[in-house]
Amino acid sequence: MLLLRDISKVYQGRSPAIALQGINLTLPQGEFLAVVGSSGSGKSTLLNILGLLDRPTTGEYWIDGTRVRGWSDARLARMRNETLGFVYQSFNLIPTLSARENVELPLVYRQVPPKERRHQVDLWLERVRLSDRMHHYPAELSGGQQQRVAVARALVHNPKVLFADEPTANLDGDSTDEIVRVFDEVHASGQTIVLITHDRYFAQAADRVVKLAHGRLVSEAVTRRAN
Amino acid sequence: MRIDDVVRHAVRPLRVYKLRSGLSLMGILIGVAAVITLTTLVRSASLSVSGRVENLGTNLVIVTMNPLVEASNMQDGLTLRQSRSLERLPGFALAAPVDYETTTAGHGETTAPVTVYGSSPRLTSVLQYHLALGRNWTAKDVSTQQRVVVLGSQTSRQLFGERNPIGRRIALNGASYRVVGVLAPKGAFFDINQDAVAIVPITTYQMQSGIHTVESVYLKTASPAANPNEIHRLEDRLNHDLGNANRYTVMTQSEMLTVTHKISTLLTRVLTGVAAISVLVGGIGMLNVLLMSVSERVREIGVRKTVGARRAEILAQFMLESVIVAMIGGMLGAALGIGASVLLTQRLHIALVLNPWIPAAGVVASMGVGALCGIYPAARAATLPPVEALRRP
Numbered sequence: 075m076l077l078l079r080d081i082s083k084v085y086q087g088r089s090p091a092i093a094l095q096g097i098n099l100t101l102p103q104g105e106f107l108a109v110v111g112s113s114g115s116g117k118s119t120l121l122n123i124l125g126l127l128d129r130p131t132t133g134e135y136w137i138d139g140t141r142v143r144g145w146s147d148a149r150l151a152r153m154r155n156e157t158l159g160f161v162y163q164s165f166n167l168i169p170t171l172s173a174r175e176n177v178e179l180p181l182v183y184r185q186v187p188p189k190e191r192r193h194q195v196d197l198w199l200e201r202v203r204l205s206d207r208m209h210h211y212p213a214e215l216s217g218g219q220q221q222r223v224a225v226a227r228a229l230v231h232n233p234k235v236l237f238a239d240e241p242t243a244n245l246d247g248d249s250t251d252e253i254v255r256v257f258d259e260v261h262a263s264g265q266t267i268v269l270i271t272h273d274r275y276f277a278q279a280a281d282r283v284v285k286l287a288h289g290r291l292v293s294e295a296v297t298r299r300a301n
Numbered sequence: 302m303r304i305d306d307v308v309r310h311a312v313r314p315l316r317v318y319k320l321r322s323g324l325s326l327m328g329i330l331i332g333v334a335a336v337i338t339l340t341t342l343v344r345s346a347s348l349s350v351s352g353r354v355e356n357l358g359t360n361l362v363i364v365t366m367n368p369l370v371e372a373s374n375m376q377d378g379l380t381l382r383q384s385r386s387l388e389r390l391p392g393f394a395l396a397a398p399v400d401y402e403t404t405t406a407g408h409g410e411t412t413a414p415v416t417v418y419g420s421s422p423r424l425t426s427v428l429q430y431h432l433a434l435g436r437n438w439t440a441k442d443v444s445t446q447q448r449v450v451v452l453g454s455q456t457s458r459q460l461f462g463e464r465n466p467i468g469r470r471i472a473l474n475g476a477s478y479r480v481v482g483v484l485a486p487k488g489a490f491f492d493i494n495q496d497a498v499a500i501v502p503i504t505t506y507q508m509q510s511g512i513h514t515v516e517s518v519y520l521k522t523a524s525p526a527a528n529p530n531e532i533h534r535l536e537d538r539l540n541h542d543l544g545n546a547n548r549y550t551v552m553t554q555s556e557m558l559t560v561t562h563k564i565s566t567l568l569t570r571v572l573t574g575v576a577a578i579s580v581l582v583g584g585i586g587m588l589n590v591l592l593m594s595v596s597e598r599v600r601e602i603g604v605r606k607t608v609g610a611r612r613a614e615i616l617a618q619f620m621l622e623s624v625i626v627a628m629i630g631g632m633l634g635a636a637l638g639i640g641a642s643v644l645l646t647q648r649l650h651i652a653l654v655l656n657p658w659i660p661a662a663g664v665v666a667s668m669g670v671g672a673l674c675g676i677y678p679a680a681r682a683a684t685l686p687p688v689e690a691l692r693r694p
Contacts, residue, residue, distance in 0.1 A: 127607065127688040148611045155609020166604045166691070170317040182306045183609040227608070 075266055076101040076124060076235065081133035083119050083289075093119040094289045097133070103234070106257075106267045108280035116289040117270045118239060124268060125158055125237045126150045138234065155183050159228030163240035165220040167212040173223045174199065174208040180231040198226040202256060218249025225256050235266045242273055254279055302614045311621035315629075318594070325590035326630030328583025329670060333631050333663040336576035337638025341655050342645055343572060347565030349651040351558055356429065359526040359554045360394075364518040364539065366549055378514030379549075381503060383542045387520060390538060392531035394523040397423040398503050398515040406456055406499055407472040413459035417473055417499045419506020425451065425484070427519045435467040435482035443502040451482040455496035473499060474509055488650060527553045583630070584670040591623055591678040602682050603690025612683040619679035620672060627671020628664060635660035 081097040084090050094116045101107055111117050122128035123135065126142065135142045138157065145153070159180070160166075167176045174195055181191045199205050202222035212220050221241060228236055238257070242250040254276055261267055261279075269280060277283050278297055285293040302310075315322040364387075366378045381398055388396035400419040405412050418424060422437050434457075438449040450471065457466050457480075466480045478501060487495040507513050522531050532551060539549050595602075602615055639660060646653040 122688045125607075127691070128686075148613075151606065151609050151611045154607065160607050162691070166600065166607075168601050168604060170313050170601075179605070180608045182310075183302055183605075183611075183614065185303055 075103040075105075075138060076268075077134075077136040078124070079134040079136075081123060081130045081135065083116075083123065083128070084131045092289050094123070094130070097289075097291055099284070099291065101235075101266065101268065103266055104261075104264045105282065106261045106269070106280040108269045108271060108277040108283045109286060110271060110274075110277055110283055111286035115286040117286055119289075120286065121237055121239050121268065121270055124235075125160060126154050151183075155180055155231070157234045159231070159233035159236045161221070161224050161228045161236070161238040161241045163243045165212070165217070165224045165244075167220055167223055167227075169212050172209050172211055173204060173215065173219075176212070176223055177208075177226045177230050179227060184231060186231075194230050195226075198230045199223075201259075202226045203252075216249070218245050218252060221245060221249065221253055222256070225253065229260060229265070235268060236260065238267065238269045238271075240271055241269070242271070242276055250276070302610070302617075307614070307617050307621060311618050311625060314594075314598075314622060315626060321590060321594060322626055322629075325587045325594075326626045326633070328586035329580065329627050329630030329667045330583070330634040330637065332576065332580030332583040333634025333667050334637040334641060335579050336573065337635060337659055337663055338641040338645065339572040339576050340569060340659055341638070341642040341653070342649075343565055343568045344656065345642070345646050345651050345654045346649070347561060347568075348654050350561045350565075352652075354554050354557050354561065357427075357554065358521065360522040360524060361427070361554050362393075362520040362522065362527050362532070362535065363552045364520065364535070364549055365552070366514070366516055367547065378516070379518065379539075379542060380514060381507070384515050384518045387518060387535065387538060390531075390534050392522050392524065392528075392534065394521045395423050395427070396521075397421045397427050397519045399424065399517045399519060400503060400506055400510070400512070400515055402510070404474055406452075406460060408460040408466075408469065411460050413456050413497065415453070415456050415473075415497050415499045417501060417506070419501055419503040419510075421503060424500060424519070427521065430487065431485040433483050433485040434465065435480070438481055438502060443504050446504045446508055447502060448476060448478045448505055449481045449502065450478040451484060451500045452480055453484050453496040453498035454486040455494065456499060457483045459497075471499070473501070476509055478505075526555065580666065580670060584627075584674045587623070587627065587630075587671065588674040588677065591619075591675060592681070594622075595619065595678045595682045598682075599685060599690045599693040602685050603687050603693070606685075606687035606690065616679045616683040619682045620675045623675025623679065624668050624671040627667045627674070630671075631664035631667030634667065635663050638663065 076099070078097050078099040081094055082092070083094040084092050097120065109117050109120060119128065123130050137153070168179070171179070177198055178191050178195045181194060186194070196205070199208050202225055204219060204222055204226070207215060207219060212223070215223065225241070242253050245253065250273070257267060257269070258279060267280070269276065271277050280297055283295050283297060284291055379398075384396060384398040387393065397420050401416055403414070403416050406415040421443060422439055425432070425437055432451070433454065437451055438447065442449050450473070452460070452466065452471070460466065460471060461469065466483060469480050470477045471480060484496070484498070503515070520535070522528075532553065536546070536551060539551070540546055543549060605615060639655065642655060643653055
């Protein structure tokens with residue numbers, strides 16, 4: 075599904091900073107991968123490259139059998155829209171749009187007809203148990219509810235890979251449990267997931283855990299769950 | 302992104318951020334309102350003046366003594382006899398000498414502000430007044446210096462109410478005059494109230510004032526329009542009588558029309574320029590608010606790009622937002638401009654001449670300004686790399 079070969083990322087500046095180096099990683103379809111590591115280890119940079127939000131300095135990236143090289147911004151945008159979904163620590167909902175409108179955003183950019191869009195959005199708001207809050211604006215929702223809206227938005231267009239960057243870091247215990255439950259459910263239905271987390275409990279929900287330190291992959295472990 | 306979605310996503314922030322939207326359209330609103338009000342006022346005023354001038358007849362010629370001459374040597378103006386003799390010049394049909402002053406008329410305890418004209422009986426027809434009651438005084442009244450007066454409709458109403466004033470007496474500058482006629486209402490023109498007048502024989506007027514020269518002479522040519530030969534003959538006679546061409550000014554109606562047209566054209570250009578600058582300033586204000594808006598919404602742009610928005614879609618959304626803000630500003634400005642024009646022309650007592658293309662052009666121009674001002678902020682929003690946009694707070 076995803077293949078990284080000798081990927082490095084260097085941020086140019088007065089003193090160039092190496093964010094990633096020599097990353098080799100394969101992610102088969104349906105796998106739930108957790109990426110752990112301390113702050114500044116390169117986790118978010120790795121997610122940005124995997125999610126086609128940033129370009130690597132060197133190395134090869136293959137997605138669904140196609141090498142990502144020299145793609146235009148428009149092609150990258152289309153690929154993100156058709157193939158990838160994102161959940162962030164700070165929810166990243168658009169404050170001027172209701173829960174329903176936030177969830178339908180990927181479908182809007184895919185030009186899905188309104189009727190079909192409504193059906194998909196209703197389905198996902200029901201799955202994250204927010205059908206009764208669909209007309210609320212983000213400011214009218216709790217942190218946990220906002221993150222559930224963000225999860226629905228990340229999955230509403232049926233992406234091949236779901237990327238999640240510390241999705242439970244800003245949530246209380248109950249809300250974290252709710253998000254873990256949703257991730258478990260979608261993974262069980264075959265969803266490929268890349269999760270960046272500090273939360274060991276959440277990481278244990280993954281099939282495999284890789285650890286990053288100073289921009290390198292330093293360890294890899296298959297969880298008990300995968301066994 | 303479908304067109305209806307682009308519009309929906311462009312309109313939503315305007316509804317949510319009402320204050321910001323209001324501030325950004327304010328400059329455009331004021332600018333467009335100013336353009337419409339100023340151009341409409343100049344056009345209305347110009348056409349009203351032209352209409353009045355044309356109504357008085359293109360054969361009207363006005364001779365006015367220059368103020369400096371009058372002030373330095375009052376006795377050097379035209380005498381009544383000289384002014385009357387102008388009527389006998391070949392090509393001229395009539396001449397009405399005119400002196401006037403502003404004073405207070407009284408009847409018993411009641412007073413009224415009034416412009417007193419001293420002239421010949423022909424003045425009423427030259428100025429196109431019509432009698433509503435009684436009669437005009439006669440040439441005999443002039444030659445015998447009778448204290449008779451024809452009142453304007455407002456002066457009559459102020460002094461006598463609904464009573465018939467014919468045969469009653471009023472006081473003007475301490476002298477008693479008998480009312481012989483009342484003029485039909487003529488209405489106001491700019492700030493000149495044409496119904497607060499009292500017309501008396503010029504001989505009586507001069508006897509009262511002690512000044513025996515005339516300030517101006519209204520002449521009418523026999524032909525439908527004054528021609529250069531007639532004007533030359535008039536000027537020759539005035540040069541002969543006054544000895545100096547600098548002592549008077551001869552103005553024909555066509556010259557007045559030309560002057561009116563020139564003033565109106567100049568005013569239109571100057572005021573349109575001023576108004577255009579105010580639209581531009583409004584546009585710069587809008588640009589500022591839009592840039593602020595983009596800065597505040599960088600994260601939103603990042604999110605949109607993350608879920609698949611292309612540059613063109615972000616550009617279209619922000620451009621459309623800007624155009625819609627400007628269009629609303631333009632439409633409100635057009636409404637305000639039309640309202641202000643109606644109000645001001647009513648207050649100035651001139652007919653409203655509103656060219657419907659001006660408000661339409663104002664709205665279209667403001668949309669153009671909106672598009673122009675939206676390009677840079679929208680381009681900035683569109684070219685933001687998603688990863689950088691998402692990092693912003």
